[in-house]
Amino acid sequence: MKYIDPHIHMVSRTTDDYQRMAQSGCIAVTEPAFWAGFDRSSAQGFHDYFRQLTEYEPRRASLFGIRHFTWLCINPKEADDPAFAREVVALIPEFLKCDTVLGIGEIGLNKNTKNELIILEEQIRLAEEHHQLILVHTPHLEDKRKGTRLIMDALSASRIDPGRILIDHVEEHTVADVLDRGFWAGMTLYPDTKMTPQRAADVIEMYGSERIWMNSAGDWGCSDPLAVPKARLEMRRRGHSLQLIDRVTLDNPRTFLSQSPKFRLDMEQ
C-alpha cells in the first residue's frame, strides 16, 4: 500500500511522524508554506523558513524513503500588510529554481479582506509569470464559502488553466463549485475544524473521484499525520475497491503534481 500526503506541514512535526508515515505507506509529501502560529517580524524570517522547506526537510524525509516537495508563498494570514507581504513575495523567484519547489502555495484568503486579495492577485501573477502550479488555502468555518468564491473569481481572472490549480480545504458546501469550475479539489482531514475520513469518503461517493485528493494538513495544531491512511481504511471498510482508493490517495495527487516537471517518484522504492 502506497500513498501521497499532498498537504502536510512537516516543519511542525517530529521525526518519528516521518517514521510512522513511512511505515503506513507514505512515499511522498508536499509541504505548502503557511502561518507558523505567530506573525514573523521580518522578511528574513521567511527567508529562513524557505531554506528550511527547500534544504532541511527534503533531507529529513529522505531518511525514511519519503520524497519531500514544497510550495512557497506568503500565507494569507500574514499578507494583510501589503508592503510587508511584497518584501516576502520578492524573495520567492530565487527559490523557484530549487528542484523540489512545485509552485506557489498555499495562497488564498483568511478573513476575506481587500488587503489579502491584493496580495493573492499578485501571487497569482507570480505563478503565471513563472509558469508555476498553485495550491490554494480557503478560509475556515463561516468564512469558507465567501472566501472560496472570491478566490475562484481572482483565479479565473488570470490566464492560468484551472487544471493547474488545486483548491484545498473544500467541504460539502464548496466542493461542487470548485469542481464545476474546472479546478482540482483537496479535502483536509483535520480532527476539529475540517473533515473527518468518513465525510471525505462521503464526498467521493457523491461527487466522484476525478480531480480530487485528500490530505492531512498536519501541522502544529491538533492534527493527524496518519489521516490519509485512516481515510483509505474507512473507504476499504465500506467496500470501495482498492483501485478507487489508490486513485484518490496516490494516482490523483501524482497526476496533478506531475504537471510540474520537478515532481518525480521512484515507484519501485
Added chain:
Amino acid sequence: MKDVKQTCPMTREQIVGQYFLEHRARLLDIAAFLDRLDRAAASAAPDFRELALLEALRIVADGGPHRTARVLNLLSDLTTEMPQSAHGMKGALGAVKPAAGAAT
C-alpha cells in the same frame, strides 16, 4: 444540488451496523451540551452560536437531502462586502454573528 441517491456501496442496514454507536454517542454529546447550557447562569440573551446550533438541528432532522451542505451554508457568511484589513478582527467563530439591530 446534485442527485446523489444510491451512491454509497453499503446497504442501510450495514451503515447502521457500522456507525450507529459512534453517532449515538455524538448525539448524546449534543444533548448534554444543551443540558449544560440550561444549567448555567442565564445571560441577557442566548449567544448567536447557540441559536445557530438549534437551527442546524432542525435541518439535521428535516429528512431532506444534503443536510451537511445545508448546515454548512446556514453557518456561513453570505455577505459580499470586504473589509480593507483584518486588523483588530477576531478569528472565525463557526457561525455568523447577526449585525446589531438586524432582524432575527
